[in-house]
Amino acid sequence: MADLNLMRELATTGDTKIVLLVMDGLGGIPREPGGPTELEFAKTPNLDKLARESMIGLSIPIAHGIAPGSGPGHLALFGYDPVKFLIGRGVLESVGIGLQLTPDDVAARGNFCTVDENLVITDRRAGRIPTEKCVELVKLLKPIKLPGVEVIVEAVQDYRFALVFRGKGLSDRLGETDPQKTGLEPLPVKALDPAAQPTADLANEWVAKAREILKNERPANMVTLRGWAQEPGLPKFSEIYKLRSAAIAVYPMYKGLASLAGMTLVQGLHSLDEQIAALKANWADYDFFFFHYKYTDSRGEDGNFDAKASEIEKVDAAIPRILELKPDVLIVTGDHSTPAVWKAHSWHPVPTLLHAPGLTRRNDVTGFGETECLKGALGQFPATDLMPLALSYAKRMNKFGA
Amino acid sequence: MADLNLMRELATTGDTKIVLLVMDGLGGIPREPGGPTELEFAKTPNLDKLARESMIGLSIPIAHGIAPGSGPGHLALFGYDPVKFLIGRGVLESVGIGLQLTPDDVAARGNFCTVDENLVITDRRAGRIPTEKCVELVKLLKPIKLPGVEVIVEAVQDYRFALVFRGKGLSDRLGETDPQKTGLEPLPVKALDPAAQPTADLANEWVAKAREILKNERPANMVTLRGWAQEPGLPKFSEIYKLRSAAIAVYPMYKGLASLAGMTLVQGLHSLDEQIAALKANWADYDFFFFHYKYTDSRGEDGNFDAKASEIEKVDAAIPRILELKPDVLIVTGDHSTPAVWKAHSWHPVPTLLHAPGLTRRNDVTGFGETECLKGALGQFPATDLMPLALSYAKRMNKFGA
Numbered sequence: 001m002a003d004l005n006l007m008r009e010l011a012t013t014g015d016t017k018i019v020l021l022v023m024d025g026l027g028g029i030p031r032e033p034g035g036p037t038e039l040e041f042a043k044t045p046n047l048d049k050l051a052r053e054s055m056i057g058l059s060i061p062i063a064h065g066i067a068p069g070s071g072p073g074h075l076a077l078f079g080y081d082p083v084k085f086l087i088g089r090g091v092l093e094s095v096g097i098g099l100q101l102t103p104d105d106v107a108a109r110g111n112f113c114t115v116d117e118n119l120v121i122t123d124r125r126a127g128r129i130p131t132e133k134c135v136e137l138v139k140l141l142k143p144i145k146l147p148g149v150e151v152i153v154e155a156v157q158d159y160r161f162a163l164v165f166r167g168k169g170l171s172d173r174l175g176e177t178d179p180q181k182t183g184l185e186p187l188p189v190k191a192l193d194p195a196a197q198p199t200a201d202l203a204n205e206w207v208a209k210a211r212e213i214l215k216n217e218r219p220a221n222m223v224t225l226r227g228w229a230q231e232p233g234l235p236k237f238s239e240i241y242k243l244r245s246a247a248i249a250v251y252p253m254y255k256g257l258a259s260l261a262g263m264t265l266v267q268g269l270h271s272l273d274e275q276i277a278a279l280k281a282n283w284a285d286y287d288f289f290f291f292h293y294k295y296t297d298s299r300g301e302d303g304n305f306d307a308k309a310s311e312i313e314k315v316d317a318a319i320p321r322i323l324e325l326k327p328d329v330l331i332v333t334g335d336h337s338t339p340a341v342w343k344a345h346s347w348h349p350v351p352t353l354l355h356a357p358g359l360t361r362r363n364d365v366t367g368f369g370e371t372e373c374l375k376g377a378l379g380q381f382p383a384t385d386l387m388p389l390a391l392s393y394a395k396r397m398n399k400f401g402a
Numbered sequence: 403m404a405d406l407n408l409m410r411e412l413a414t415t416g417d418t419k420i421v422l423l424v425m426d427g428l429g430g431i432p433r434e435p436g437g438p439t440e441l442e443f444a445k446t447p448n449l450d451k452l453a454r455e456s457m458i459g460l461s462i463p464i465a466h467g468i469a470p471g472s473g474p475g476h477l478a479l480f481g482y483d484p485v486k487f488l489i490g491r492g493v494l495e496s497v498g499i500g501l502q503l504t505p506d507d508v509a510a511r512g513n514f515c516t517v518d519e520n521l522v523i524t525d526r527r528a529g530r531i532p533t534e535k536c537v538e539l540v541k542l543l544k545p546i547k548l549p550g551v552e553v554i555v556e557a558v559q560d561y562r563f564a565l566v567f568r569g570k571g572l573s574d575r576l577g578e579t580d581p582q583k584t585g586l587e588p589l590p591v592k593a594l595d596p597a598a599q600p601t602a603d604l605a606n607e608w609v610a611k612a613r614e615i616l617k618n619e620r621p622a623n624m625v626t627l628r629g630w631a632q633e634p635g636l637p638k639f640s641e642i643y644k645l646r647s648a649a650i651a652v653y654p655m656y657k658g659l660a661s662l663a664g665m666t667l668v669q670g671l672h673s674l675d676e677q678i679a680a681l682k683a684n685w686a687d688y689d690f691f692f693f694h695y696k697y698t699d700s701r702g703e704d705g706n707f708d709a710k711a712s713e714i715e716k717v718d719a720a721i722p723r724i725l726e727l728k729p730d731v732l733i734v735t736g737d738h739s740t741p742a743v744w745k746a747h748s749w750h751p752v753p754t755l756l757h758a759p760g761l762t763r764r765n766d767v768t769g770f771g772e773t774e775c776l777k778g779a780l781g782q783f784p785a786t787d788l789m790p791l792a793l794s795y796a797k798r799m800n801k802f803g804a
Contacts, residue, residue, distance in 0.1 A: 029763055033455060037763065062802055064783055065790025066408065069803035082803070083405060092804050341760065345801050347794045348763065371764050371779075380781040 004240050006400065007079065007388060011242045016328035016394040018243075018288045019279070020386075022077060023315055024070075024254075025297030025338025027058075027350040027370065031305050038300070038340060039351055040369035042309035046319035047332065048367030051353055055360045056368060057378025058349035059386060061336050067347040073335030074257045078290075079241075079387030080234055087260070088172065088229020094162040095256020097154055101231040106170040106199060109227040110153075110161040111178065112137060112220035119185045119222070124178065125159045126220035134161060137220055144209045146202050163206070163225060170230075171196035174203060178224035186224050236262025237288065241391060246282050248275050249292035258290050272314060276321050283325055287396075291322075297345075300338030308340050329394045330355040331386060332368075349373075349380055356393035406642050408802065409481065409790065413644045418730035418796040420645070420690045421681070422788075424479060425717055426472075426656075427699030427740025429460075429752040429772065433707050440702070440742060441753055442771035444711035448721035449734065450769030453755055457762045458770060459780025460751035461788060463738050469749040475737030476659045480692075481643075481789030482636055489662070490574065490631020496564040497658025499556055503633040508572040508601060511629040512555075512563040513580065514539060514622035521587045521624070526580065527561045528622035536563060539622055546611045548604050565608070565627060572632075573598035576605060580626035588626050638664025639690065643793060648684050650677050651694035660692050674716060678723050685727055689798075693724075699747075702740030710742050731796045732757040733788060734770075751775075751782055758795035 028037035035041075061068045061076045062083065071092055072082035087095075090107035101107060112134065114123040129137075138155040145151065149167030156162055175190035189203035207223060214221045237245040239262070247258030247265050255265045264286070266278045272293065279289055293315055299308035322330060332355075337348040351373045354360065363377040374380075391397045430440035437443075463470045463478045464485065473494055474484035489497075492509035503509060514536065516525040531539075540557040547553065551569030558564055577592035591605035609625060616623045639647040641664070649660030649667050657667045666688070668680045674695065681691055695717050701710035724732065734757075739750040753775045756762065765779040776782075793799045 029761060033759075034764055058781075063405070063408075063790065064787035065792075065794040065799065066412070067794065067799065067801040069801050072803035083408065087803065089804055347791075347799070371766065374765065374777065374779055374781070380783075 004079070004235055007240045007391075008235070010398045010400055011240065011391055012396055012398055013242045014287070014394065014396045016287065016396060017283070017325070018329045018390050018394050019291055019322060019327045019331070020077065020289065020390065021291045021293070021315070021322070021330065021332045022074075023293050023296040023312065023332070023334050025300045025336060025345065026312070026334025027337025027339070027346070027348050028300065028308065029337075029339040029341050029348060031341060037370045038305055038308045039312055040371065041305070042312040042316070044312060044316040044368060046316045047353065050319065050332070050355055051365055051368035051372065054353050054355040055363055055378045056351065056353045056365055056373045056376035058370070058373045058380045059333055059352045059383040060349050060380060061383045065347050067345045068336045069345065070253060070335060071257060073345075074254065075234075076383035077333065077335055077386060078261050079384055080261075081384065085232045085234055087232050089227030090162070090172070090229040091231060092253070092256075093156055093160070093227070094164055095260060096253040097156055097162060098252040098255060099152065099154060099162065099164060100259050101164065102166065103231050103233050104168060104170065105164050105166050105231050106172045107162060107164045107229055108225040110163045111224045111226070112159045112161070113186070113222050113224050114219045115186070115222040121179065121182050121184060121186060121222070123219060124182060124224070129159050129220050131155065131157050133220065134159060137214065137217065140213050141210055144206055144213070146206055149202060151206065159220065165199065165202060170199045172228040172230040174200055174228040176224070176226040176228070177207065178226050186222060189225065232260060234260050234262070238262055241288070241387065242396070243288040244286045245288040245290065246286040247290045247292070248278050249290070250275065251292070251294050254292045254294070263290060272318055276318055279322065280325065296334070297338045300340050301343055303340050303343040305340035328356065329390050331390055333383075333386065350383070352378060352386070354378060354389060354393065359393050406481070406637055409793075410637070410642050412800045412802060413642065413793055414798055414800055415644045416689070416796065416798040418689065418798060419685070419727070420731045420792050420796050421693055421724060421729045421733070422479065422691065422792065423693045423695070423717070423724065423732065423734045424476075425695050425698040425714065425734070425736050427702045427738060427747065428714070428736025429739025429741070429748070429750045430702065430710065431741040431743050431750060433743060439772045440707055440710045441714055442773065443707070444714040444718065446714060446718040446770060448718045449755065452721065452734070452757055453767055453770035453774065456755050456757040457765055457780045458753065458755045458767060458775045458778030460772070460775045460782045461735055461754045461785040462751050462782060463785045467749050469747045470738045471747065472655060472737060473659060476656065478785035479735065479737055479788060480663050481786055482663075483786065487634045487636055489634050491629030492564070492574070492631040493633060494655075495558055495562070495629070496566055497662060498655040499558055499564060500654040500657060501554065501556060501564065501566060502661050503566065504568065505633050505635055506570060506572065507566050507568050507633050508574045509564060509566045509631055510627040512565045513626045513628070514561045514563070515588070515624050515626050516621045517588070517624040523581065523584050523586060523588060523624070525621060526584060526626070531561050531622050533557065533559050535622070536561060539616065539619065542615050543612050546608055546615070548608055551604060553608065561622065567601065567604060572601045574630040574632040576602055576630040578626070578628040578630070579609065580628050588624060591627065634662060636662050636664070640664055643690070643789065644798070645690040646688045647690040647692065648688040649692045649694070650680050650684075651692070652677065653694070653696050656694040656696070665692060674720055678720055681724065682727065698736070699740045702742050703745055705742050705745040707742035730758065731792050733792055735788070752785070754780060754788070756780060756791060756795065761795050
């Protein structure tokens with residue numbers, strides 16, 4: 001586990017460049033016993049060559065046997081203890097649509113629902129209204145004002161929206177209002193400890209005003225609120241690692257996670273080509289680049305072994321364009337495994353490659369793949385160790401002690 | 403380290419089956435430099451085939467360089483932090499003879515001793531009386547009653563017995579009465595903190611009554627009490643792992659350890675054949691089977707390399723009968739190493755095999771042995787990680803975080 005106090009003490013500034021290339025859900029398992037994994041099946045001449053000239057190994061995102069969500073998986077890559085720094089659902093929903101939260105924020109995940117004349121819930125998801133309808137209803141709710149706090153409400157998808165209160169002294173120790181089944185009234189927001197009572201009062205006031213606005217709408221005439229959470233208060237990259245850091249990601253969720261770590265978000269990216277172009281365009285201005293590729297995970301979740309391998313090949317083809325920039329350290333890894341056979345995030349360790357010309361040891365491997373990684377110089381290690389390794393190989397760390 | 407709170411949160415119920423096959427003291431070292439270990443010397447065609455189709459590695463019971471007792475070794479396999487959850491000698495002695503303890507119990511290890519007319523100890527072990535005599539004397543002590551608590555006293559072996567007080571509000575913060583050398587009187591039971599005074603008073607009352615009963619016996623005419631301990635309060639398998647668990651063990655010590663973890667004990671087993679039959683007979687009723695084989699450790703402690711290898715071969719021959727049941731996960735490991743060369747428990751990492759058809763990665767190994775395990779996909783890992791791995795490979799774990 002990276003010790004953030006130690007990092008804060010030892011990390012130094014410098015003019016070296018680090019690229020953390022995350023292929024989401026990279027790790028896999030064989031389709032048939034004894035066969036190759038997706039990464040081993042894919043034709044990856046560039047990564048294979050790099051593996052022979054670098055150090056490879058397997059990173060363990062959380063712990064043996066624990067399959068991580070995207071939040072904990074990325075926190076570990078960024079060097080934060082993913083069990084200590086929890087990202088609640090309200091925050092994840094908010095950062096997932098690109099909201100940048102502050103430590104003063106309390107966020108909830110909202111659902112539009114349908115209630116009858118007695119305020120009894122008849123449909124917890126309001127007939128799964130389309131996103132367009134959600135956007136329209138959220139527009140009606142935006143004018144709601146509360147005393148002493150800023151209120152942010154944004155549509156997410158279908159019947160879901162994000163609600164953020166921004167102000168001093170707020171608490172996320174609040175109960176959920178969704179009774180979890182139809183035939184019951186929404187619950188009031190309860191304070192789970194006395195200090196949360198003022199926030200609970202604000203939340204109840206907001207719900208009452210929302211109900212007043214929605215009461216003649218059909219089918220979405222009420223809201224429920226869940227997953228209250230505060231911004232996790234991660235110490236920022238600039239502070240702990242002395243890095244000017246940028247996130248080169250397409251999906252809002254990963255931009256949101258990067259923003260929690262204090263990274264600058266490069267906006268308006270839609271493709272791998274645009275990401276590579278953005279990396280070049282921003283090369284001079286940052287020390288650290290979090291480069292996220294989503295579709296390896298998507299095809300793994302689909303259970304499509306060949307398509308996942310093909311996504312890996314697309315990233316492999318982009319490797320020479322990244323190397324052209326001559327990063328001092330290039331790490332290629334994933335935030336977790338998403339084996340196509342398993343169709344979900346899994347607990348399997350993640351193939352990881354660390355390229356740092358002139359400073360790495362030799363490993364006798366033929367290429368980049370799960371089985372070869374067992375023989376690699378990095379061994380099997382906690383994903384939280386990657387940031388200290390990245391900084392040291394980038395000559396940005398002092399020694400510890402005299 | 404398995405985080406039990408995390409396990410409690412993530413483990414789910416399911417209809418999969420897990421077998422944890424523990425060959426006690428499995429790990430070994432070569433008889434001569436460069437030679438095979440006991441496991442490598444043994445002919446184990448079934449385990450070798452399984453290793454090629456599974457993942458192997460080396461588990462570290464406590465920490466590098468720490469040789470575990472049976473208690474900590476098994477606690478680690480069961481996923482409990484063996485340094486946090488201590489099993490005191492009194493408890494180990496009690497569970498070792500099959501007593502099932504409750505959180506209300508305080509247990510001590512008792513010795514019969516010999517005192518002269520001035521109550522000065524002349525023999526701390528009463529001439530090492532035979533177990534039959536011990537049983538006879540314990541019978542005399544059983545009628546002793548104390549106010550407000552149940553008293554359980556049972557013979558263990560030779561001059562040793564187990565004493566248990568069962569009642570509300572008892573404490574194990576008590577001093578030992580054995581002065582550790584002859585020529586001194588037995589000490590009174592002292593309370594090591596004020597809250598333990600009532601228990602100390604009860605203990606002294608029991609000793610006085612025992613002395614009264616024994617005073618005309620020879621040579622065992624007095625008792626000393628040591629190793630006061632309370633039941634360790636392990637969270638139970640059903641609660642943390644959502645497993646219906648059964649222990650298929652011959653020796654009382656291991657049944658006792660399993661009972662502390664909340665496993666159901668299959669009684670009346672005397673041989674490997676009976677154990678296999680019990681596994682089949684109970685297959686439908688449990689999710690998890692702790693299957694313990696003792697004699698690998700016994701022959702290691704004897705220093706008999708060939709005999710230990712032969713015990714390993716007996717277990718190897720039973721593997722096909724276990725596989726017939728089609729466990730979703732079969733783990734083969736030990737609670738520690740007991741190299742015949744060392745004639746005792748040792749600190750060497752323990753060969754471990756995890757079989758989970760369809761979900762494991764490939765490792766390029768030829769068979770099951772300490773040297774091949776170095777190349778295995780499991781790597782070297784804390785033994786406490788085995789339960790999270792077992793549950794994940796058995797599809798009984800949710801992912802962590804969104």
